[in-house]
């Protein structure tokens with residue numbers, strides 16, 4: 001981290017917590033749109049990490065995760081600094097929408113351009129005034145509307161730092177994917193700010209188990225980076241939690257329209273050929289079964305009961321070599337959410 005940490009003209013000194021109000025855009029009533037940012041700077045020097053949520057304005061779990069971390073983490077216990085932005089897409093958040101008010105996806109615009117469209121300008125300002133101060137980051141997401149995700153971490157594991165951070169977070173499932181161009185994690189990682197994404201739950205709601213998983217994961221991440229001290233009784237014998245790294249993910253899709261009856265849950269292990277769902281007509285006839293195309297874990301499902309051909313129903317990651325190990329760790333064929341006690 002640089003010795004001088006100045007964001008939007010505000011100097012944050014060692015041992016300080018500062019609230020910054022960054023003007024990110026302007027609305028037609030000629031008012032500034034303000035992003036509240038909290039910077040917690042430890043007394044001791046160390047890495048500077050950004051924690052961002054609601055880049056998609058309706059994904060609320062991340063906001064609750066960051067709110068909880070802001071209460072828990074005190075500068076006197078921290079080495080380095082945290083730049084915490086609970087609501088990146090303020091315009092989307094206010095409109096209860098995934099997208100900006102111009103209907104663009106902010107998470108396809110990074111690192112942005114200063115002379116581009118509204119979304120590109122917001123992305124540019126945020127990236128250059130906030131993100132570039134950080135050495136690494138975590139961006140918190142949920143499933144989109146009508147999707148429920150099992151909590152997992154995503155990152156480009158070819159990048160050694162990203163690999164280290166993804167594992168440090170401690171989620172059961174890590175998806176190794178480069179990510180889409182224009183996403184915050186892709187743009188930051190490309191510019192030597194290795195970044196991971198936490199995905200969990202669904203949009204438009206706060207889900208306590210997901211929020212707890214995100215909070216615990218972040219604390220574990222910070223301890224692994226030496227930014228927070230370990231609890232003394234756990235510091236010697238710290239075994240890593242069981243983790244699965246998956247590369248191949250695919251959506252099982254409906255191949256006809258009708259009423260959907262889902263047979264699986266997020267976190268469940270499916271063997272190739274297992275029943276996934278049935279689709280029927282409104283009279284309960286013309287029943288059509290859908291089965292798993294491969295052996296793998298369910299990482300996301302649709303929550304919509306009505307489907308048309310091509311609509312995604314179940315998101316799976318393929319499991320092959322690690323199948324035996326996974327079978328040992330399952331309870332009722334399902335992965336548990338909880339972290340082992342020693343990292344709580």
Ligand SMILES: [Zn+2]
Pocket residue numbers: 055056059141142
């Ligand atoms: Zn998202």
